[in-house]
Amino acid sequence: MGMPSPLPVRDGVGATRLHVPLTGPWPTIADYMVERFFHLEPELLRVRFDRGEIVDIDARAVPRDAPLGSVEFVWYYREPPVESVIPFEIEVLHRDDDLVVVDKPHFLPTTPGGKFxxxxxxxxxxxxxxxxxLAPIHRLDRATAGLLMFSARPATRGAYQLLFETRRVQKTYEAVSARPEGWDPERPALAGHPLPLVYRTHIDKHRGELRVRVDDEREPNSETLIELIRADDRVVHTLLRPHSGKMHQLRVHLSALGAGILNDPFYPELRPEAPDDFARPMQLLARELSFTDPLSGEDRVFTTRRRLQDAPAGDAAETPAGD
Structure with a gap:
């Protein structure tokens, strides 16, 4: 269990916890936070101490002259950013005492962070x-739409989190990519590998880097089954079944096979940061989640109601041949 917050959730947002060094060159906790958050106006931060907005684990206000080492953790509410509205609604597909399943739109992050x-x-x-x-049991990239599960109460949260940690949730995605050069409808293949195919590689995430790295010299730690749903003269529509859950795994795997996902701002090339173009969402969708419920023993299957706008004409929910 994580350390409980002494501050309640406010307007749907929990307080932020900060670990404060017990020793160091800063005379006070306020001095440490001024240096830690160098991008903020120092006096405005000190005023937050005076207003009692920085508290310890017992919800007691930490004064601006509190010496370093007197408190190890502080909590505070983030100053709300000036946000651009994401003009798409979240849809609740299932709700019970323990579990909430939603259909997340493109562009909406799973949890608060940065400018959201x-x-x-x-x-x-x-x-x-x-x-x-409510707390997320797993996450989707902001650019990815589809199924997202939340725990409704702390008492049973661990049982559902364990499902993901032990890979007992079967996840299925859909993606749409530009049709690769040399595509043969009679012998569908990606980078010379006939479909369906299992693709494996080693993926690493380095602190401070937006994209993950692929290391072809190391033992694979990620695996995806890729199947063809449909193709036309523009695009290829694939079904993806990840066996592992590495960051950006599906995006990296398709990009490595010459079938980068349409409108992906990270792969194969990192594009300059730009305002969201709501007319061009990344064409990746979390389509289905299936698992045995750890509380009831019931087999559960949840399916998205969303569709990828650039998918070929036809039934996007059809099952690939031979599945």
Whole structure:
């Protein structure tokens, strides 16, 4: 269990916890935070101490002259950023005492971060369902749409989290890619590998880097089964079944096979940061989640109601031949 917050959830947003060094060159906790958050105006940060907005584990206000070492953790509410509204709604597909399953739109992050606070799936859902205990069991990239599961209460959260940690949730995705050069409809293949195919590689995430790295010299730690749903003269529509859950795994795997996902801003090339183009969402969709419920023993299957806008004409939910 994580360290409980002494501050309640406010407007769907939990307080931020900060670990403060017990020793160092800073005379006070406020001095440490001024250096830690160098991008903020120092006096405005010190005023937050005076207003009692920085508290310890017992919810007692930490004064601006509190010496370093007197408190190891502090909590505070983030100052809300000026947010651009994400003009798409989150849809609740299932709700019971323990579990909430939603259909997340493209562009909406799973949790607050950076310039998104109220415009996150977690905060929107907490406010919509009036449940401050909601917490995500897994995550989707902001650019990815589809199924997302939340725990509704702490008492049973661990049982559902363990499903993902032990890979007992079967996840299925769809993606749309530009048709690769040399595509043969009679012998569909990616980078010379006939479909369906299992692709494996080693993926690493380095601190401070937006993209993951692929190391072809190391033992694979990621695996995806890739199947063809449909193709036309523009695009290839694939079904993806990841056996592992590495960051950006599906995006990296398709890019490595010459079939980068349409409108992916990271792969194969990192594009300059730009405002969201809501007319061109990345064509990746979390389509299905299936698992045995750890509480009831019931087999559960959840399926998205969303469709990828650039998928070929036809039934996007059809099952690949031979599945």
């Amino acid at each position: 606070l109220q415009n996150s799936a977690l905060v929107r859902l907490r406010n919509l369902l009036d449940n401050p205990d």
